[in-house]
Amino acid sequence: MADVPYSPGLEGVIAAETSLSYLDVEHEQIVIRGYDLIELATKVDYVRVAYLLISGHLPDAEEYQSFTKQLTAFQAVPQQIYAVMEALGPSTHLMDSLRTALSALATFDSALDRKDEENTWRQSMTLLATMPAIVANSYHIKNHQPIITPDPALNYSSNFLKMITGRIPDDIESRAFDQLLTVYSEHEMPNSTFTAIVIASTLSDMYGALVGAVASLKGTLHGGANEAVMKMLLEMKTPGQVEPYLMNKLAQKERIMGFGHRVYMKKPDPRAVLMKESLKQLVAVKGHEDLYDMCVKGEELIHREKGLFPNLDYYAAPVYYLLDVPIDLYTPIFFAARTTGLVAHVREQYAHNRLFRPRVLYTGPRDLHP
Numbered sequence: 001m002a003d004v005p006y007s008p009g010l011e012g013v014i015a016a017e018t019s020l021s022y023l024d025v026e027h028e029q030i031v032i033r034g035y036d037l038i039e040l041a042t043k044v045d046y047v048r049v050a051y052l053l054i055s056g057h058l059p060d061a062e063e064y065q066s067f068t069k070q071l072t073a074f075q076a077v078p079q080q081i082y083a084v085m086e087a088l089g090p091s092t093h094l095m096d097s098l099r100t101a102l103s104a105l106a107t108f109d110s111a112l113d114r115k116d117e118e119n120t121w122r123q124s125m126t127l128l129a130t131m132p133a134i135v136a137n138s139y140h141i142k143n144h145q146p147i148i149t150p151d152p153a154l155n156y157s158s159n160f161l162k163m164i165t166g167r168i169p170d171d172i173e174s175r176a177f178d179q180l181l182t183v184y185s186e187h188e189m190p191n192s193t194f195t196a197i198v199i200a201s202t203l204s205d206m207y208g209a210l211v212g213a214v215a216s217l218k219g220t221l222h223g224g225a226n227e228a229v230m231k232m233l234l235e236m237k238t239p240g241q242v243e244p245y246l247m248n249k250l251a252q253k254e255r256i257m258g259f260g261h262r263v264y265m266k267k268p269d270p271r272a273v274l275m276k277e278s279l280k281q282l283v284a285v286k287g288h289e290d291l292y293d294m295c296v297k298g299e300e301l302i303h304r305e306k307g308l309f310p311n312l313d314y315y316a317a318p319v320y321y322l323l324d325v326p327i328d329l330y331t332p333i334f335f336a337a338r339t340t341g342l343v344a345h346v347r348e349q350y351a352h353n354r355l356f357r358p359r360v361l362y363t364g365p366r367d368l369h370p
């Protein structure tokens with residue numbers, strides 16, 4: 001064991017083979033099955049990207065139609081799932097509600113443990129199709145509001161946003177939300193995806209793999225950062241407050257949420273660049289110029305002081321805000337969008353499985369006796 005290199009946090013370690021995605025940091029490109037994620041986000045919709053990730057190719061017109069039909073057919077969430085969510089305590093974090101709902105959903109799958117292509121496709125459809133209703137209603141349940149059911153007449157993103165806000169979004173809002181879902185859809189091997197494939201590698205079921213991924217994504221060093229960013233922006237209030245607020249945090253050696261990334265430490269996150277543009281476009285129609293100015297000032301200051309770039313969560317947070325999404329839902333929506341990448345990774349893991357079982361660098365005592 002002595003000659004095996006140890007890398008805390010598995011930094012720089014190649015942990016898996018995948019044909020799904022790759023972060024080409026040098027060329028500032030996120031490769032998704034051969035395509036550039038940012039180009040996909042600007043040219044095709046989230047559902048097409050989901051199909052690409054799960055099946056391996058972009059759908060033709062017929063495949064797209066059949067895929068959207070399947071998503072509609074699988075939309076219904078068993079009432080018992082909502083009953084389980086309603087039984088949770090008053091201080092429930094919505095990521096914990098989502099984690100519990102996914103766990104409960106597994107118990108309604110009569111072919112839970114089958115790993116063949118057809119069955120894991122069906123399970124992927126179930127997860128992708130039910131996620132908007134589960135996520136949106138986790139908020140309504142917690143706030144004692146009526147459950148909102150999916151509207152099959154709307155496309156995936158418009159329906160998702162409508163179930164959250166209660167109103168049909170206009171085209172600009174729907175497009176911005178769809179782009180947000182797309183940039184969150186897949187990102188190579190973050191902690192949550194790693195968690196999911198580690199669980200899948202024991203041949204545990206797909207739902208269980210995603211339940212683990214929810215717990216991982218909840219953390220503020222990962223998906224939870226988007227909620228923290230918005231709280232920080234609201235605390236700063238005005239562009240004039242950005243400098244004193246952030247300088248004070250830096251003086252106290254606090255981490256600034258929405259900055260830095262294990263892989264992009266020295267390069268911009270291309271997703272953040274696109275979300276910044278999306279924010280600019282939303283501000284042009286909805287106002288809130290101050291919010292945009294605060295974000296830009298914060299970006300400039302942290303780059304000046306720490307040399308760090310904003311990550312996706314930094315600009316996704318104000319985009320959510322302008323779309324009237326409640327802050328508690330920012331991380332659950334990140335997870336909902338990532339479902340497509342996660343189920344694709346789990347399917348890939350089942351198809352080429354090798355159990356994950358690393359070793360340790362033992363630092364404890366030896367030769368003790370009771």
Ligand code: ACO
Binds near residue numbers: 254259262312313
């Ligand atoms: N604020 C202040 N300093 C930072 C930040 C930050 N957000 N991020 C990194 N640094 C500094 C560290 O203090 C460290 O400096 P030092 O070498 O002087 O001690 C250096 O940059 C390297 O930081 P590490 O912690 O070693 O980097 P790591 O790869 O472990 O962390 C992480 C990556 C967790 C994302 C980190 O940048 C962070 O905490 N960011 C804030 C949380 C956040 O935005 N998370 C979202 C990630 S993106 C996503 O999940 C979609």
